[in-house]
Amino acid sequence: MIWDLDLLILLLVVSCALAAITVKDLLSATVIFGVYSFLMCLLWAEMGAVDVAFTEATVGAGVSTVLFIAAILHTSRRSKD
Amino acid sequence: MKLLQERTEKQKFGESLIIQTAVRMMVPFIQLFGLYVIVHGHYSPGGGFQGGVILGASFVLLALAFDLRTSVRYMSERVNNTLGNVGVLIYTGVAVLCALFGGLFLDYSALDAIIPLGPIAWRSFGIFLVEVGVGLAVMSIMVSLFWDLGSGGEMDEGL
Amino acid sequence: MKALALVATLVTGAILLYGTMDFPAFGDPNAPAAVHLSNNYIEQAVAETHVPNLVTAVLGDYRGYDTMFETVVIYCAGLAVVSVLRRSKS
Numbered sequence: 495m496i497w498d499l500d501l502l503i504l505l506l507v508v509s510c511a512l513a514a515i516t517v518k519d520l521l522s523a524t525v526i527f528g529v530y531s532f533l534m535c536l537l538w539a540e541m542g543a544v545d546v547a548f549t550e551a552t553v554g555a556g557v558s559t560v561l562f563i564a565a566i567l568h569t570s571r572r573s574k575d
Numbered sequence: 576m577k578l579l580q581e582r583t584e585k586q587k588f589g590e591s592l593i594i595q596t597a598v599r600m601m602v603p604f605i606q607l608f609g610l611y612v613i614v615h616g617h618y619s620p621g622g623g624f625q626g627g628v629i630l631g632a633s634f635v636l637l638a639l640a641f642d643l644r645t646s647v648r649y650m651s652e653r654v655n656n657t658l659g660n661v662g663v664l665i666y667t668g669v670a671v672l673c674a675l676f677g678g679l680f681l682d683y684s685a686l687d688a689i690i691p692l693g694p695i696a697w698r699s700f701g702i703f704l705v706e707v708g709v710g711l712a713v714m715s716i717m718v719s720l721f722w723d724l725g726s727g728g729e730m731d732e733g734l
Numbered sequence: 735m736k737a738l739a740l741v742a743t744l745v746t747g748a749i750l751l752y753g754t755m756d757f758p759a760f761g762d763p764n765a766p767a768a769v770h771l772s773n774n775y776i777e778q779a780v781a782e783t784h785v786p787n788l789v790t791a792v793l794g795d796y797r798g799y800d801t802m803f804e805t806v807v808i809y810c811a812g813l814a815v816v817s818v819l820r821r822s823k824s
Contacts, residue, residue: 495760541760544620545789552628557717560635564725617785622793624804656816663809666802681798699784702794709805716812728819 495541503540507533518573524562531555590641598640605633613710617699623706627713634718643726650718652730659715665708669701 510530514523531554538547613626638646670681678685683701684694692700722730758765775792785791793801 545622545625548620548625549628552625552632556632557628557635557721560632560639560721561724564721567725568727616790617787619787620789622790659809659812663805666805670798670802681802683795695782695784698782698795702783702785702790705794705798705801706790709801712805712809716808719812720815723815723819728821730820 499540500537503533503537507537520566520571520573521563523573524559524566527562528555528559531558594640598636602633602637605636606630609633609710609714613706614703616706617703623709624713626706627710628717630710630714631717631721634714635721638721638725643722643730646718647722647730652719652722655715655718658711659719662708662710662712662715665711666705669704669708673701 507530510526510533514526514530517523517526531550535547535550535555538544538550609626609629609632611626612621612629613623616622616626634646634650637649669683669686672689673682673685674680676685676688683698686697686701687694762768775788775796779788779791779796780786783791783795785795
């Protein structure tokens with residue numbers, strides 16, 4: 495565990511989370527959420543939990559992004575608030 | 576060249592020849608990697624869940640690059656549902672088999688009574704059987720989740 | 735309303751941060767989670783199951799019930815989605 499690498503990844507995670515809830519376009523929010531998942535995957539791998547990182551990369555960044563896009567295509571792309 | 580132009584005009588919106596060719600070349604390697612992750616879970620990170628998700632993602636990629644009918648042609652809905660049921664059945668079946676042959680529920684060393692390989696080798700092999708069951712179930716459920724959510728349940732158009 | 739939500743989020747985050755101050759340090763060998771059962775797994779898992787990856791050994795063998803019902807939960811989720819959404823065309 496390298497604390498300055500940790501700090502960098504955690505700052506990026508927080509900024510990704512803030513960007514995902516402030517952006518108006520829901521498709522962009524989905525892509526930013528995928529970036530968030532990959533950063534979390536990097537954090538797990540850096541802390542030594544490689545299996546959790548693998549699951550996060552496949553499920554969080556792969557499948558859930560696709561399911562979000564499928565949901566967006568059946569509803570509206572713009573956020574109301 | 577003329578053929579290519581006619582083909583391009585016939586294509587629906589959002590379909591591209593480059594993406595389709597790339598996906599057609601990538602999908603076998605993705606599926607091979609998914610099987611490797613399931614089988615090699617004893618020695619490296621991974622296992623049934625992750626490998627099943629990768630296998631399911633290859634069919635999702637086919638449905639995204641072509642359309643839903645193409646992915647259904649590669650693996651029909653009936654086969655998909657059967658694989659999911661068989662996956663859960665493998666896990667619970669191994670567990671019940673352990674109980675039937677005189678061990679505890681999910682105690683794989685009891686399976687030594689069927690084929691004598693030694694109880695420790697059976698514990699390793701039982702984990703492998705269970706991972707294959709988990710992989711099949713997770714693959715089937717990921718694919719059917721995408722099919723039903725992406726097409727609104729109609730299974731003909733969509734994404 | 736938004737200011738209230740912000741205050742609630744900040745207070746909850748501060749309480750959670752205060753709670754982490756009592757946690758053992760990362761990789762502490764005397765942490766409560768590392769002194770009871772973990773050493774047993776680390777010493778005996780390879781001899782008992784012939785699986786070098788300890789995570790697979792724990793998930794597939796020692797905690798088999800957990801993985802089994804995890805699979806059943808995913809199966810039930812897929813079954814619910816299919817039975818709610820799937821419509822035949824006729």
